[in-house]
Amino acid sequence: MLAGCATVDRKPAVPLTGDIMIDGPNAIENGPERDRVLWQYRTAAAAMRRGEFELAKRYLDDALLTLGGIYGPNESARKARSLFRPESTKTFVGEPYERAMAYFYRGILYWMDGEPDNARACFRSALFEDAGTEEERYAADYALFEYLEGLTSVKLGEDGSDAFERAVKASRLSQLPPYDPKANVLFLIEFGIGPTKYATGQYGEQLRFRENPSAPRTAAVTVGDQKLTAGACDDLYFQATTRGGRVMDHVLGNKAVFKSTTSTLGDVGIISGAVLAGHRGRNSAADEVGVGLLAAGLISKLFSSATTPAADTRTWDNLARYLTFAFLSLPPGEHAVTVEFMDAGGRLIPSLTKNITVNVPVGRDKIVFVSDRSTTPQTL
Amino acid sequence: MTSHKTLKSWTMINSRLPLTSVVLAALVAGCASSGVRNPSGVPVTEMRADERGFVAGTGIESQDIVRVTDKMAREILSIPQIANAQGTPRIVLDPIKNDTRFPINKDIFLTRIRAQLNSKAQGKVLFLARDRMGTLEREQQLKRSGQVTSSSDPNVVEFRGADFFLTGTLQGLPTRTGAGISDYVLYTFQLIDARTSDIIWEGFDEIKKQGLEDAAYR
Numbered sequence: 001m002l003a004g005c006a007t008v009d010r011k012p013a014v015p016l017t018g019d020i021m022i023d024g025p026n027a028i029e030n031g032p033e034r035d036r037v038l039w040q041y042r043t044a045a046a047a048m049r050r051g052e053f054e055l056a057k058r059y060l061d062d063a064l065l066t067l068g069g070i071y072g073p074n075e076s077a078r079k080a081r082s083l084f085r086p087e088s089t090k091t092f093v094g095e096p097y098e099r100a101m102a103y104f105y106r107g108i109l110y111w112m113d114g115e116p117d118n119a120r121a122c123f124r125s126a127l128f129e130d131a132g133t134e135e136e137r138y139a140a141d142y143a144l145f146e147y148l149e150g151l152t153s154v155k156l157g158e159d160g161s162d163a164f165e166r167a168v169k170a171s172r173l174s175q176l177p178p179y180d181p182k183a184n185v186l187f188l189i190e191f192g193i194g195p196t197k198y199a200t201g202q203y204g205e206q207l208r209f210r211e212n213p214s215a216p217r218t219a220a221v222t223v224g225d226q227k228l229t230a231g232a233c234d235d236l237y238f239q240a241t242t243r244g245g246r247v248m249d250h251v252l253g254n255k256a257v258f259k260s261t262t263s264t265l266g267d268v269g270i271i272s273g274a275v276l277a278g279h280r281g282r283n284s285a286a287d288e289v290g291v292g293l294l295a296a297g298l299i300s301k302l303f304s305s306a307t308t309p310a311a312d313t314r315t316w317d318n319l320a321r322y323l324t325f326a327f328l329s330l331p332p333g334e335h336a337v338t339v340e341f342m343d344a345g346g347r348l349i350p351s352l353t354k355n356i357t358v359n360v361p362v363g364r365d366k367i368v369f370v371s372d373r374s375t376t377p378q379t380l
Numbered sequence: 381m382t383s384h385k386t387l388k389s390w391t392m393i394n395s396r397l398p399l400t401s402v403v404l405a406a407l408v409a410g411c412a413s414s415g416v417r418n419p420s421g422v423p424v425t426e427m428r429a430d431e432r433g434f435v436a437g438t439g440i441e442s443q444d445i446v447r448v449t450d451k452m453a454r455e456i457l458s459i460p461q462i463a464n465a466q467g468t469p470r471i472v473l474d475p476i477k478n479d480t481r482f483p484i485n486k487d488i489f490l491t492r493i494r495a496q497l498n499s500k501a502q503g504k505v506l507f508l509a510r511d512r513m514g515t516l517e518r519e520q521q522l523k524r525s526g527q528v529t530s531s532s533d534p535n536v537v538e539f540r541g542a543d544f545f546l547t548g549t550l551q552g553l554p555t556r557t558g559a560g561i562s563d564y565v566l567y568t569f570q571l572i573d574a575r576t577s578d579i580i581w582e583g584f585d586e587i588k589k590q591g592l593e594d595a596a597y598r
Binding site: 068069070071072073074077078080081087090093106107110115117118119120121122124125128131132156158246247248251 | 436481552592593595596
């Protein structure tokens with residue numbers, strides 16, 4: 001009965017093939033509604049790396065609509081807070097670093113379409129998702145998003161100096177170059193494996209982030225005789241782990257205390273009840289009290305077993321870990337570009353090298369998205 | 381005695397049963413009451429564009445667009461350069477700037493103002509279809525080459541120049557604290573004299589929205 005109550009979304013999870021471009025659309029269409037945004041995020045990221053930008057746009061737009069509408073009463077979120085439903089009951093929108101990345105990807109796509117003001121809006125929203133941290137110094141501290149907000153302003157003929165200053169202040173991993181208004185080709189590059197979530201604590205009520213080993217640490221863009229090396233500007237593992245506690249952590253902590261207490265009370269009731277009922281005559285008051293304690297203990301155990309304090313560990317699991325950029329000036333036309341990735345020792349990782357044919361348009365900036373997981377070769 | 385004892389025991393157990401039943405019932409009722417709201421979904425509901433729907437965020441929504449563009453259209457019609465103009469002023473739309481944190485189809489603002497003015501201004505202003513220049517020029521070329529007929533001399537340039545440019549800017553100020561989020565958006569629109577660059581009119585509206593997500597998302 002209790003297990004039945006815990007079931008909220010009647011749609012079962014779809015069988016997975018391991019191919020995101022099959023599993024993603026299938027899960028979005030036929031899977032549980034609560035996981036829809038998760039699969040939209042994952043599929044959009046995979047589509048970006050294959051150069052299928054229209055598909056990525058479609059999924060991100062829908063996901064961001066859900067993300068933008070989570071204010072106020074929300075039935076699935078209310079259930080996720082209840083004692084007898086797991087946190088994963090709620091509609092997934094992701095932790096702040098995941099939400100920020102959804103806006104970041106959408107911003108890239110707007111910019112590709114020649115809409116730098118909407119791109120800027122997305123970079124601002126990405127930063128906004130990271131606001132409200134426990135420690136103020138970690139709030140909205142993505143150096144790249146700040147930098148791109150300023151760069152889009154410069155491209156719109158506005159002043160980007162404030163955003164540049166904020167970007168420099170937020171930058172922990174690399175030194176940011178000043179804006180070059182003449183640079184017309186911008187490479188937005190990601191590499192490494194993003195953080196994954198796991199649950200710890202007695203009942204898995206504490207959400208934690210796992211740092212995954214990432215071989216690439218820098219990227220190099222080569223076009224003709226020009227070669228630019230770019231170190232990471234932002235680290236998503238750092239971003240995931242510097243926000244401080246969530247309000248939901250307190251809710252889950254309370255659930256865990258309830259589960260533990262009712263379990264202990266149940267044990268006490270059952271043992272005491274059994275002892276009292278078993279050691280006295282059947283007509284004694286102790287016998288009756290014992291039966292009562294036994295029943296109360298059983299009910300308490302039922303409550304305990306039905307309580308679900310487990311943290312939601314659904315993860316946007318195909319995110320990169322590091323974000324960076326490189327920009328240069330190229331004449332309009334077709335250019336052969338090589339993007340290479342190097343490890344911490346500066347050694348080339350040949351298996352990650354990407355060959356891209358970039359078509360630079362006349363009178364407009366060219367935005368090129370490259371991931372160490374991008375398909376190669378690509379024509380963009 | 382034995383039967384009496386048994387009866388007494390059962391009586392005691394039975395007297396506890398209501399309590400147990402109540403607890404179980406509360407548990408069951410608790411589960412039932414937290415059942416899915418609208419399990420069959422909500423039928424498609426047609427709403428007015430100017431009303432706040434049941435799906436709402438803190439971003440720019442249809443009711444904001446309707447409110448702002450209605451206000452701007454009314455103000456434009458009342459300015460002396462339009463109301464008392466000799467001849468019909470020609471206006472060209474210049475894309476507005478989005479300086480908020482919300483990605484939007486910004487053309488929708490000017491499109492609605494234009495539609496409002498075209499439908500309600502009774503010819504007091506005319507808009508030039510600059511966004512269709514490619515098509516218009518192709519048609520002119522066809523006429524000039526004699527491939528299609530022409531009711532006037534196709535070699536005479538009749539494309540009109542603008543008297544005014546209508547444009548605008550959306551600016552935002554977002555705030556996020558533990559108490560929730562707040563988004564203020566300032567909408568400003570200008571009518572610019574194409575000859576002198578004078579801003580002959582500027583109208584604005586401002587909308588502030590606040591919200592707080594469920595604790596499960598905080």
